[in-house]
Amino acid sequence: MGWRGLARRGPLALTAASTLVLALLIGTGCRRQPASPLSESDRGPIVLVTCDGLRADVVGALGGEKGLTPNFDRLAAGADWAGRAVAPSSWTVPSMASLWTGLRPWQHQAIDAERPALSWDLLTLPEALKAAGYRTRGFSSGPWLTPRFGYGRGFDELTALGDGDAAVARLEHLTGGRELVWIHLPEPHVPWVRRPWLRDALPDALQRELPGGLPRSADADDLAEFADPARPLAGEDRESYRALYLLSVVWADMRLGLLLDALKASGQWGRTLLVVTSAEGEALGEDGRVLTGGGLGRELIEVPLAIKLPAGTARRIAVPRGARPATQRLFATLLEAAGMETAPAVAPSLFRSSAGGAAPVLSELYLSGGANRVSLLDGDDQLLRETRFAAPTREVYRASFESMTRPLRPPFAPPAGLARLAAAFDAARPLSGGAVSLSLRRWEGRAGSRPLADAARQVALAARLEAAWRSFLPEESTPADEARERSLPPR
Numbered sequence: 001m002g003w004r005g006l007a008r009r010g011p012l013a014l015t016a017a018s019t020l021v022l023a024l025l026i027g028t029g030c031r032r033q034p035a036s037p038l039s040e041s042d043r044g045p046i047v048l049v050t051c052d053g054l055r056a057d058v059v060g061a062l063g064g065e066k067g068l069t070p071n072f073d074r075l076a077a078g079a080d081w082a083g084r085a086v087a088p089s090s091w092t093v094p095s096m097a098s099l100w101t102g103l104r105p106w107q108h109q110a111i112d113a114e115r116p117a118l119s120w121d122l123l124t125l126p127e128a129l130k131a132a133g134y135r136t137r138g139f140s141s142g143p144w145l146t147p148r149f150g151y152g153r154g155f156d157e158l159t160a161l162g163d164g165d166a167a168v169a170r171l172e173h174l175t176g177g178r179e180l181v182w183i184h185l186p187e188p189h190v191p192w193v194r195r196p197w198l199r200d201a202l203p204d205a206l207q208r209e210l211p212g213g214l215p216r217s218a219d220a221d222d223l224a225e226f227a228d229p230a231r232p233l234a235g236e237d238r239e240s241y242r243a244l245y246l247l248s249v250v251w252a253d254m255r256l257g258l259l260l261d262a263l264k265a266s267g268q269w270g271r272t273l274l275v276v277t278s279a280e281g282e283a284l285g286e287d288g289r290v291l292t293g294g295g296l297g298r299e300l301i302e303v304p305l306a307i308k309l310p311a312g313t314a315r316r317i318a319v320p321r322g323a324r325p326a327t328q329r330l331f332a333t334l335l336e337a338a339g340m341e342t343a344p345a346v347a348p349s350l351f352r353s354s355a356g357g358a359a360p361v362l363s364e365l366y367l368s369g370g371a372n373r374v375s376l377l378d379g380d381d382q383l384l385r386e387t388r389f390a391a392p393t394r395e396v397y398r399a400s401f402e403s404m405t406r407p408l409r410p411p412f413a414p415p416a417g418l419a420r421l422a423a424a425f426d427a428a429r430p431l432s433g434g435a436v437s438l439s440l441r442r443w444e445g446r447a448g449s450r451p452l453a454d455a456a457r458q459v460a461l462a463a464r465l466e467a468a469w470r471s472f473l474p475e476e477s478t479p480a481d482e483a484r485e486r487s488l489p490p491r
Contacts, residue, residue: 044271044310045179046129046334047171049259050099051252052092052142053189053292055281056084056302058249063446067203068249071257075276075306081317081350082306086361086377087280088328090300091293091404092189093144094364095279095327100124100151102331102346105364106430106473110149112367113403114422115488118150125331126154126180132338134178139167141186161185164255171262176271178338185255188248189282190291191219198247201254210243211236218244220291220405227369227401228394229288238285245284270311273337277327278303286448293368293404296375296384298441298449301363303327307350309337318353324377325350326361345472360461362468366479367403367425370396371434376465380443381452383461388435389428390421426480431469433478438462 058064061076062084076082088098089105097103097110101122105111110118118124126136138151138158145151152158161167167183174181194216199207215222218241226233233241256276263269281300283289289297305327309315315337319325332342332349342349360378370390376383390396399417428434440458441449470476477485 043178043338044176044273045174045181045268046134046273046337047263047275048180048182048330048334049185049256049274049276050096050182051185051187051256051276051278053187053280053282054249054252054278054304055299056304057299057446057448058246059304062304065206065246067206068246069253071253071260072276072304072306075256075260075274075308076304078308079306080309081319081321082304083321084302084324085277085305085327086324086363087278087301087303088326089293089363089365090280090283090296091365091368092142092279093149093404094366096145096151098328099279099330100126102328102342104328104347104362104469105366106469107345109482109486109488111364111479112422112425113418115483116144116149118153119486119488120150121486124150124154125334126182128154128335128340129180129338130154130156132178132335132340134180134338136180136182137170138182138184139164139170140182140184142184142189145184164258168258168262171259172265174263174266174268174272176268183259184279185252187252187255188245190223191217192241192244192248193217193251194244195247195251198250198254201250206246210246211239214240214243220401223290224398224401224405226285226288226290227294228397229392230394232288233285233290242284245282272308273310273334274308275306275330275334277305277330291401291405293365294401295368296363296365296373298382298443301375301377302443307333315351317350319350324361360464360468362465364469366430367400367422369400370421370424372425372428372430374431374465374469376461376468377443378461378464381457381461382441382443382449383458383465384439384441385431385462385465386437386439387428387431387433388437389433390424396421426483427478429476429478431466431476 056062059069059072060066061073087095089095093116094105094111097108097118098105101108108122110116130136136155138155139161141161170181194214280292281303283294283299286299287297289295326347328347329350332346335342336349336351360376363375365373370392371386371388374385395417399421403418438458440452442452443449
């Protein structure tokens with residue numbers, strides 16, 4: 001089935017810009033045919049597991065400490081592809097919207113706390129698969145990934161994950177037919193809970209390294225004072241919070257293990273296309289950042305990814321091991337695996353190779369600490385582009401942090417600081433609407449990343465970044481203009 005038969009035209013008016021987006025998605029003659037799609041006999045269940053805040057460098061199979069993630073490590077060892085990938089953003093809302101649509105954050109416009117919903121003129125992954133004959137069941141968690149913000153579209157049933165028992169039961173009873181099961185684990189993102197018995201599950205060496213006297217728990221409010229980079233998370237505070245985060249990683253991996261065991265118990269492990277990844281990483285004091293959404297550093301956008309294809313299929317992931325693909329490409333990957341066509345406007349599937357090797361990867365973050373940020377990762381080199389539209393004051397950082405960690409409730413009246421920040425953001429063009437600064441870094445294994453002094457390389461990557469950002473969106477408009485053109489609700 002092609003994209004034309006899947007297009008959604010909801011109650012929102014199709015203005016010029018939204019019509020352009022739909023034309024890019026469903027235009028006749030510009031469809032991208034599946035690259036050697038899976039055969040009918042290969043098309044069994046699709047299981048997608050996403051985590052929140054799982055950074056790649058804590059996963060044992062990807063170079064992290066052994067013993068933290070034994071279940072992911074075993075999956076990676078037997079996967080058709082496993083490695084480090086790059087998230088579309090460092091915050092759940094834009095990152096998951098990109099996974100759900102295959103579009104970049106600026107394209108889908110679910111980019112800030114006052115407009116976090118998936119626009120009705122966009123086709124989502126569950127909608128596309130349901131139209132292709134899949135039964136669809138989802139288990140979501142957290143305040144953002146809910147029917148209120150459009151994540152119920154395309155699901156026969158979307159319920160809260162809760163303790164996970166219903167998700168485990170669903171996987172245990174897979175029948176091998178066309179079925180999508182999505183499970184979103186809220187861990188290892190905050191709240192972090194100490195759970196003393198988790199410490200006992202660690203190898204002795206790691207148990208000795210963790211500091212004693214840990215707080216019972218920590219949530220976003222406990223880390224709000226560190227939202228301002230001028231008040232960095234450091235010393236004993238950083239050690240304690242990092243320990244709580246690592247314990248939450250252990251807990252997330254245990255929950256993943258229960259899901260994998262349930263899938264194997266169903267007898268459909270061999271027929272299932274399984275994907276496990278994370279929406280974004282988590283900052284623990286690097287560059288003055290905490291939690292998610294504070295920047296686009298490596299710890300925030302480099303995430304684990306494992307893909308297990310149905311047994312015996314001749315299909316192969318075309319991305320070389322060691323490359324860092326964009327997780328945004330999973331949208332097209334799953335649709336092509338289901339035998340569907342994809343469009344040029346969405347990121348290409350992982351079944352397709354990039355000309356000249358690994359393609360540069362964009363990540364985007366808007367309305368964060370008074371700045372818009374775009375990252376281009378090319379090999380091990382990362383260019384960070386920041387366009388500042390508001391002064392970097394403590395109030396600005398705090399308002400930005402709170403908007404990402406505390407969803408607004410009806411009547412949606414934002415705090416004064418956030419309202420002023422949003423007004424400044426609405427009037428600023430994303431690439432040229434403020435003071436621009438560039439920084440070049442190189443990613444170096446477990447050592448993290450370091451500044452790179454190479455003026456020629458920086459100039460070259462800056463040109464590539466701008467060209468990549470403008471692809472499919474050559475006109476640079478303000479967020480307010482974009483909202484009017486797309487018929488998005490006013491602030």
